[in-house]
Amino acid sequence: MSAPTTVIQFPERWLHRYAVLVVFCTLGLIGLGGLVTSKGVGMAVPDWPTTYGYNMFFFPVHLWQGGVFHEHVHRLVASGIGFLSIGLAVWTQLVERRTWLKKLAWAALLLVVVQGVLGGKRVVLNDVPVLGIPGSVFFGVLHAATAQVFFCLIGTIALVTSPWWRRGASMPVIRGAAAIPGLTALILVQLLVAASMRHQHAGLAIPDFPLAHGHLYPPTNPEFIAALNQRRVEVLAFAPITAFQIHLQMLHRLLALIIVVGVWIHGYKSLGWGTVAARWGMAWSGLLLLQFTLGAATIWTDKAADLATAHVVGGALSLLTGVLFSLVLQRAKVKGIEDNSCPQPRRFLNPLPVATGADVASWRPSR
Amino acid sequence: MKTFLAFGVAVGAAAALHADVTGKVSLKGTPPPEKEIAPLKADANCGKLVSGAPMTRHYVVGADAGLGNVFVYVKNPPADAKGKAPAVPAVMDQKGCLYEPYVIGAAVGNPVEIRSSDPVLHNVNFQKSIAATPNPTFNQAMGPGAKPIVKTFANQEVFVKLMCNVHPWMFGYIGVVDSPFYAVTDKDGKFSIAGLPDGKYTLVFKHLKAGEVTADVEVKGGSATAAATLEAK
Ligand SMILES: [Cu+2]
Numbered sequence: 100m101s102a103p104t105t106v107i108q109f110p111e112r113w114l115h116r117y118a119v120l121v122v123f124c125t126l127g128l129i130g131l132g133g134l135v136t137s138k139g140v141g142m143a144v145p146d147w148p149t150t151y152g153y154n155m156f157f158f159p160v161h162l163w164q165g166g167v168f169h170e171h172v173h174r175l176v177a178s179g180i181g182f183l184s185i186g187l188a189v190w191t192q193l194v195e196r197r198t199w200l201k202k203l204a205w206a207a208l209l210l211v212v213v214q215g216v217l218g219g220k221r222v223v224l225n226d227v228p229v230l231g232i233p234g235s236v237f238f239g240v241l242h243a244a245t246a247q248v249f250f251c252l253i254g255t256i257a258l259v260t261s262p263w264w265r266r267g268a269s270m271p272v273i274r275g276a277a278a279i280p281g282l283t284a285l286i287l288v289q290l291l292v293a294a295s296m297r298h299q300h301a302g303l304a305i306p307d308f309p310l311a312h313g314h315l316y317p318p319t320n321p322e323f324i325a326a327l328n329q330r331r332v333e334v335l336a337f338a339p340i341t342a343f344q345i346h347l348q349m350l351h352r353l354l355a356l357i358i359v360v361g362v363w364i365h366g367y368k369s370l371g372w373g374t375v376a377a378r379w380g381m382a383w384s385g386l387l388l389l390q391f392t393l394g395a396a397t398i399w400t401d402k403a404a405d406l407a408t409a410h411v412v413g414g415a416l417s418l419l420t421g422v423l424f425s426l427v428l429q430r431a432k433v434k435g436i437e438d439n440s441c442p443q444p445r446r447f448l449n450p451l452p453v454a455t456g457a458d459v460a461s462w463r464p465s466r
Numbered sequence: 467m468k469t470f471l472a473f474g475v476a477v478g479a480a481a482a483l484h485a486d487v488t489g490k491v492s493l494k495g496t497p498p499p500e501k502e503i504a505p506l507k508a509d510a511n512c513g514k515l516v517s518g519a520p521m522t523r524h525y526v527v528g529a530d531a532g533l534g535n536v537f538v539y540v541k542n543p544p545a546d547a548k549g550k551a552p553a554v555p556a557v558m559d560q561k562g563c564l565y566e567p568y569v570i571g572a573a574v575g576n577p578v579e580i581r582s583s584d585p586v587l588h589n590v591n592f593q594k595s596i597a598a599t600p601n602p603t604f605n606q607a608m609g610p611g612a613k614p615i616v617k618t619f620a621n622q623e624v625f626v627k628l629m630c631n632v633h634p635w636m637f638g639y640i641g642v643v644d645s646p647f648y649a650v651t652d653k654d655g656k657f658s659i660a661g662l663p664d665g666k667y668t669l670v671f672k673h674l675k676a677g678e679v680t681a682d683v684e685v686k687g688g689s690a691t692a693a694a695t696l697e698a699k
Binding site for chain 1: 498499500501502503504505509510511512522524586587589591593603605606607609627629630631632633634635636637675676677698699
């Protein structure tokens, strides 16, 4: 039975749509996880994998109170993502011909299992030091970072299963785009710094922005830190502010500046790279502007939980956009990434929209 | 880091009826204003349990600048004081979704009873992630009507911090010392330590925000008075 190779088959289109669904659900899950940390309720359910001794799927609803509600819903939705990932791996295995993509889908499933275990360890080993770091911080940061990597994996699967990618219209090698993967890596570093700040549960180490404690770079001597903690009227059970947290917050601000400027420069450059690249460049620049604003708003609202969480979600989207933008731009260089099921990409037929002349032209900007 | 300023010690040698060390802790300076605990009020379950605006309790300042919630203990207790039971049992309650009292004392090796008077779920969480602790940590749930949790601490630690993650604004402190000779100042800054034998001692006055000062005191005829001043910077 040989289907025409130029037609993208029905199950493959649905695989793409399904992958996009998993991307959105994962973003929601990152938001829920971020909310758990923003609210400081990670330990509201002290046990794992059980929930107050119950099988988590049978935990009585009347006990879903306060922080327990957030933590429990996070665990339930996470299980849902686990099931969705099984579906994604199996489906990809069945309908996909690209071996590397099948492997990627299974890798995503493996990662989400690891991620679940990391989430559990963050709770169970809350107090056990790992490499001299409290388990709550070590596993919390690792859990947050793995979430981002998983999100990017699923996003990549969604991209490369898209008809647009399958069509195989390859990008010309664009000069000046080499920094984009670097900026993306910097965003990942930034998310690690951010997670390290958040998982110390110390609230805002620096309450003002753009200045920091009224300085360009705040003092961090012991007397200053002691006075800071003494004057602070914390409503939530925060850990004391340390000098390390102030340095970390300053690093976060510095990285933010470098990333925003870098992304905007490349967003501007992308305008000359054809329609598709320009769209990605603009979307990325817009996201970074939003993300920067959310970061500032988080400080100005004394870390309101909803804004801090939106900032986490914005970070995930900024990272994913960078990863996908890099993939799109690098496609021309990467061998073997093409969908072999479409050997004649541009003679692609219905039922998907045919690449128009304008579309094709947009890949090749006039020099 | 501490802002210790003036401290004065008056030693009274009168053979009083009460064989106590009594005194007062005062606060110098103006503390930052307390904040309303808005998330408590907003919580579906806890909001119903409180009337008015629940406030943070970092600085409790009463009559004549008396500073409440100062943990006072003897730094160099008599050798045989170790493990002795205190005069009053250590009880920490959870009431209106707050730890009540905010600060209590406890003696090493003696039971601390953690109760809940609330018809809601709490988790009593003592964790190391905040700061290194010589004592084993725990995290236990207390549903409505739960029996009190009884804990003993094997090592001196000022302060053990309890928190609840169901209600992240809930935190309270236990000053754990290796003798029964301790007290927590009342809302007017007054305290009394009973049963300390005659001798020379150093008292430690420790407040969560205003820091720590010490004062020497001599107990004669079973009683003495002491005073200390902490400063809000
Ligand atoms: Cu509680």
